[in-house]
Amino acid sequence: MxxxxxxxxxxxxxxxxxxxxxxxxxxxxxxxxxxxxxxxxxxxxxxxxxxxxxxxxxxxxxxxxxxxxxxxxxxxxxxVPERSAYNKEAMSWKLMAVLPAMLKQPVFSALQQYLADDDDRFRLYQLCNKIADIYDQYLVYRPDWIEDWEQGGDIAAARHPWQPVLWRELKSYTEDLQQSHWHRANMFxxxxxxxxxxxxxxxxxxxxxxxxxxxxxxxxxxxxxxxxxxxxxxxxxxxxxxxxxxxxxxxxxxxxxxxxxxxxxxxxxxxxxxxxxxxxxxxxxxxxxxxxxxxxxxxxxxxxxxxERGSLLSAIQQDILDLENPTRLPEQIDNSHGKHRLDREDRSIELHSCHSALREIEVLHDQLLDMFEKNPLLKPRDVIVMMPDVAAYAPYIEAVFANAPAERYIPYSISDRSNRQENPLLLSFEKILKLNSSRFTVSDVLELLEVPAVMRRVGLDEKSFQKLRFWVDQVNIRWGMDSEQRSIWELPLFEQNSWRFGIKRMLVGYALGEGSEYWQGVAPYTEIEGLESELLGKLAGFIDLLDETRLHFTQDHEFSTWIEVINQILENYFTADEQDEISLNTIRKTLQGLQEQLKDANYSQALSPSVIAHYLIDGINQQRSSQRFMVGSVNFCTLMPMRSIPFSVVCLLGMNDGTYPRSIPPVGFDLMTDYPRRGDRSRRDDDRYLFMEALLSAQEKLYISYIGRSIRDNNEKIPSVLVSELLDYAEQGYVLEGDEELSCSNSGEKLRAHIKTQHPLVAFSPEYFKSAGDYFSFASEWLPAAQAESRAAEVFLTEDLTSEALPELELKQLISFLRDPCRSFFNNRLKVYFGNSEIEAQDEEPFSLDNLSSYLLKQRYLQSALQDRDLERLDKAILAEGRLPLARAGELNLNKLRHDSLELAEKLKPLSEGTPQRIEINLSIGEVKLQGWLDSCYPDHLLRYRPAQVNARDRLSTWVEHLALCASNQACRNTVYRGLSGKVFYKAVPAEKATELLADLIRFYQQGQTAPQAFDAGSAHKYFEQQAKDPDKVMSALENQFYGSAYSNGLQDNPYLRRAFSDFEPFVTQFIPLAERIYEPLLSCVEEGKDD
The missing domain is CATH 3.40.50.10930 (Rossmann fold)
Known part of the structure; x- marks a missing residue:
């Protein structure tokens, strides 16, 4: 039956x-x-x-x-064998065996042209895979063609006459192997x-x-x-x-x-x-x-x-069941009485428009919490969330659902991710397989080394890994194993910024020790000492292992050799835990599968690295973790056939125009596209049916979201054509209760607006936290951010901290405070540091110098010139450090640095005649003892200099030292500050006056340890400069200083000042009195000088 x-x-x-x-x-x-x-x-x-x-x-x-x-x-x-001799994998390798010998036949001229210059046979591999896939489809959907071809015919092959010829050769090759003649076309x-x-x-x-x-x-x-x-x-x-x-x-x-x-x-x-x-x-x-x-x-x-007809969702399901069409144009279009009426509270179909995939997940989380709150009988297992590609959404799902607090946590599971997307070991294995085409960038190598299984094998922990990362950055490694490896990119031979270059710098630096600057073309890195040599050895060994593995992937090998190479990789790179062992078995299983396929196809030719790598990567990726589907949580999965299992709530995410329905261009030689038949499979038609199945499988609610606004410019984007069809259907056939008197088009627009919700750009939008409105959020942690725009600037401290006794104060400590009072308060009093300790990997050799690097190199040249050291040796050392661009560009940079530094050194010579003295500062100012040392004190002046332009912070720092010098009643009473293109002369200040000014600065320091101070030397200088030019524009100038512009940083770029003073008004109120108190005395005692 x-x-x-x-x-x-x-x-x-x-x-x-x-x-x-x-x-x-x-x-x-x-x-x-x-x-x-x-x-x-x-x-x-x-x-x-x-x-x-x-x-x-x-x-x-x-x-x-x-x-x-x-x-x-x-x-x-x-x-009938256990495994068909005409399965897709077997046909691929058999075709690789037979096709090359057939290319000389005229009928294969198109394929011969495509395979020209295919030295590594990778194109052949890809082509045979495609042909095998097409033949596999013919066996199922065109068995009559296969039968005709086997009898010598060429039905349907006029456009590609090589296909019947190749099939007959494939069949003959299979028979020569004495394998079964059965396949799906002849056995039904x-x-x-x-x-x-x-x-x-x-x-x-x-x-x-x-x-x-x-x-x-x-x-x-x-x-x-x-x-x-x-x-x-x-x-x-x-x-x-x-x-x-x-x-x-x-x-x-x-x-x-x-x-x-x-x-x-x-x-x-x-x-x-x-x-x-x-x-x-x-x-x-x-x-x-x-x-x-x-x-x-x-x-x-x-x-x-x-x-049960009572909602829009059930009504549409009933329409489909009864083959009804409620969208036919009614006789009266000036009202909507001909449409089916819906309850205004009907939310059975919802459409949510967001700005990004992350916002889709954030909105979904809130919407699910709302559903669970309103319907206590609804459980996480009653909800399924489907999207075109779950892997693209997986990071956002983890970020939102995994990090929700306990009271808002929703159990969830993610299915259909490939193994490599869930296990970093498999992803690292893929990178190893691609070493021959790798640029060996710092990012790639360190990401590989950071994989837990690799760290265990090398013998690293997190602390030692971070130290290696720091060393790699310091020796200027950027990319490339060495000059020979870089030659595959058809670049000139150069060793600079490669891994060998950096390792050599570290090894030589460890051997020579501190104080070595240049040795036999190497600039030693001398910061590694003692037991750290073991860590350096681990890094060098890992780089050697990578290079050795890379060499294996530069030539073809027989499969038996590839088995040895892959097993060596698994042994040398990974120390597996229980979970990693599963991943290693996945690799071994994939390798074993290839061995069986090659044996079945009697394929014994050498395999190129690209072919073996592609097969293993593809084989691993095809194995997915769908076993976790439906384990009692909210299921996130990819839209695929037979996911139409009934769920109370069906959610479809990523329903974007161009994304869904998915479209896979047909292979150019697929004869089924020339002669289509009913029942032929099409990814686009499958996706359309999947969407309808999702619509029908939803028992209570169909939830749809898409990226409906550009995150860059907020321009509107249309949803998937399937969503548009559903919306059009709803608004043409249904009307909200109370809108019956509206015209058909107006009532349709009202219904569309009822179904669709356009969400704000960010989760902390104030719209989510208003008592009235359609928006809501369960994420209370966003409330302070949402209220930030509507409330007054929050006062960082409601009252000052208690002052601490200050019996002694170092001169350099006072100077450091004046350079950045807010940072001093956070660091010294609160022990809070906002600095970013994360080292950002640089994957390109330097093409220019940043300002800090340029300054540091000028400083080295300047010191060497002032000490009459060998500048040519310094030239070689700097070039060997890898800081400068390559070749002529680097030489030009070096010449500019050297010229500027030597020019400043010449300007300093008249100011540095005589023997400099080192003066001790030991002043009792009130109850505070100010202590320190002043270097470079010449007979008639204190000399300060920097290979940079004169700036306000340097002026203020030198001013403090000048006051200490004057207060000490030294014979030397004047101070000169020299920059690259200017100088500042500080006139002598009476000792009593200098002490008084220092006392005020010390009081300001003490004040700055109880509360953050709204003071910045650069802004103070700008304030007085603008006062002299145009007093009416002072506030405008200060505001520009505070916020900055697209072309220059402002005070708000300082994280310490921004945390204490987020708005301009509170800052400037305190700033002006402080500027007049701290900076104005300096201006009355200095003379500016410019170079001719």
Whole structure:
């Protein structure tokens, strides 16, 4: 018996299945029920449902259709192997063996041209994979072509006549290997004939259920029908419509027919009913399958369930079930009485427009919390969240759902990620396989070294790894193993900034010790000492291992050699824990699978590194973690066939225009696109049907979100065409209660606005925290940020901290405070540091010098020049450090640095005549003892200099030293500060006055330890400068200093000052009195000088 059951509900089909099993159980407990399903997720759901219904679900097998049929082919037909000799993988390697010898034939000229210059045979590998995939499709969907080709014909191959020739050669090669001639094109008819033998029934199961499969190829249906003559076959089909809809077309298809045949007289396409527009547009996959079933004249039972009509979602499901079209243009368009009325509280279909994928997840989290709060019976297991590619959303899901506090935590699981996306070991293995094409950037190498299994193998912990990262940055490693490895990029040979360059600097520096500057072309890095040599050795050993592995991937090897190479990689790079061992077994299993395929194909030629790498990476990526689907949490998964399991809430994310439905361009030589037939698979048609299945499987709510606004410019973006069709359908056929008097278009717009919510750009938008409105948020941590714009600037301290006793104060400590009072307060009093200790990896050799690097190099030149040291040796040392751009650009930079520094050194010579003295400062100022030392005190002045432009902070620092000098009653009473292009002369200040000014600065220091101070030397200088130019523009100038501009930093770029003074008004109120108190005395005692 072959019985077909139609239903629009999997729950009804499940109940039918359960009842059939209950009424006629299999008496033998060792014989398993056979239930064909299309996915493991469906099998798991069905197993749980059967157990819930019957109390137990045991002795049940859930094979996939292809594996089930192949198993029974082998039981009915003679000499059927366990694995087909014409499986896709076997055909790929066989084609690689036979195709090169055939390229000289004229019919293969196109392929010969494509494979020209294919030195590593990677193009051949890719091409054979594509051809094998196409042949695999022909075996299922075009068996008549295969039969014709094997008999010497060339049906359908006029555009690509090489395909029948190559197939015959493939078949001949397989026969020469004495492998089975059976394949899916020739065994279906033989299987049907074999079933006529009465003895065949002895090897078949007692009965077979085929549950909820969306579509089957025609041959599969014929085979199942033939089985039905020997055993009971129950085909349970999810059919969204109770009426026959195998011939309906949507408006676009009808329009195409009219355009194509408009010249044909008396031809009317009105007989092609549209039926329900959504069913017509999205249901092609099911429509073709239904047509095939009807074509076979089968016994059918209908078991449809009417949805409870009360919401927009259930109404649309009912429309599809009854093949109704509520969107037909009504007679009256000036009102909406012809539309179906909806409750204004109806939220059964929701559309959420966001600015990014992260915002989609944040919004979803809040919306789910709201659903759970409003419906206590709704559980996380009742919700499924699907998207076109779960891997693209996985980081955001982890960031939002994993980090939610306990009171807002929602249990969740992520399915369908490849193993490499979940385990860093597999991702690192992929990087190792690609070493031959790697640039060995600092980022890539350190990311590989940071993988836990690799760190364990090398013998590193987090602390030692961070130290290595610091060393790598300091010795200026950027990319490349060495000059030889860089040659593959067709670049000039250069060692600078490579790993060998950096390792050599560290090794030489450790050997020579501190004080060495240049040795035999190497600039030693001398910061490594003592037991740190062991850590340096680990880094050097790891780099040697990478280079050794890279060399293995520069040449072809036989597969036996590749096995040794891969096993060495697993041994040398990884020390696995329990989870990592699973990943290593995945690699070994993939390698073993390749070995079996090569053996089956008798392929013994050497494999290139690119081929072996691509196969292993692809094989690992194809293994997904879908076993976690449906474990009692909110399920996040990729939209794929048979995810139409009933859920209370179905969420579709990433429904963006151009993203979904997904579109895979057909292979150029796929003959099925030239001669299409009903039932041919199309990714785009599959996705349309998946969307409709999701719509039908939602029991209470369909939640859709998409990126509807640009995160850059806020421009509107349209959703997926499927979402647009659903919205159009809703607004044309339905009206909110109370809007019946509005015109059809106006009521439609109102309904669209009711369904769609446009969310703000950020989660802390004030809109989410208003008492009235459509927006809400459960994330209370965003409330302070949301209120920031509407409230007054928060006062950092409501009252000053208690002052601490200050018996002594170092002169340099006072100077440091004046240079940045806010930082001093946070660092010294609060022990808070905002500095970013994270080292940002630099993956390119330097092309220019930043200001700090330029300053430090000038300082080295200046000191060397003043001390009459060998400048040529310094030139070589600096060039050998890898700080400068390469070649001529580096030399030009070096010449400029040297010129500026030597020019300043010449200007300093007249100021540094005589023997400098070192003067001790030991002043008692009130209750504070000010102590320190002043270097470079010449007979008539204190000399200060810097190879930079004169700035306000340097002026103020030198002013403090000048006051200390004057207060000490030294013979030397004047001070000179020299910069690259200017000098400042500080006039002598009477000792009493200097002491008084120092006392005020010390009081300011003490004040600055109890509260942050609104003072900045640069802004103070700007304040007085602008006062002299145009007093009316002082505030404007200060505001520019505070906020900065697109071309210059402001005080708000200082994290310490920004934390204490977030707004200009509180800052400037305190700043002006402090500027006049601290900086103005300086201006009255200095003379500025410019160079000629």
């Amino acid at each position: 072959f019985q077909v059951y139609h239903s629009n509900s999997l729950l009804v089909l499940k109940d039918l299945l359960t009842e059939l099993i209950r009424r006629d159980p299999i008496s033998d407990p060792f014989v398993a029920e056979q239930i064909l399903v299309q996915s493991p997720g469906m099998a798991q759901w069905l197993k749980l449902e059967l157990a819930d219904k019957s109390g137990i679900a045991a002795s049940i097998d859930f094979p996939l259709p292809a594996s089930f049929l192949w198993k029974h082919f082998s039981e009915v037909l003679p000499d 008819s033989a299987f049907v004939d074999g079933l006529k033998n009465p003895s065949a029934a002895e090897k078949l199961p007692r009965r077979l259920f085929v549950f909820g499969i969306s579509a089957l190829p025609q041959n599969y249906v014929h085979a199942l029908q033939a089985l039905g003559k020997r055993i009971d076959v129950h085909l349970m089909v999810m059919n969204p419509c109770r009426y026959y809809w195998g011939d309906i077309l949507d408006q676009s298809q009808i329009a195409r027919l009219n355009r194509r045949w408009f010249s044909k007289p008396d031809l009317d396409f009105s007989d092609y009913a549209e039926g329900n527009p959504l069913l017509a547009s999205m249901g092609k996959l099911g429509r073709d399958y239904l047509y095939q079933l009807q074509d076979n004249a089968l016994d059918e039972i209908d078991a449809y369930a009417d949805p």
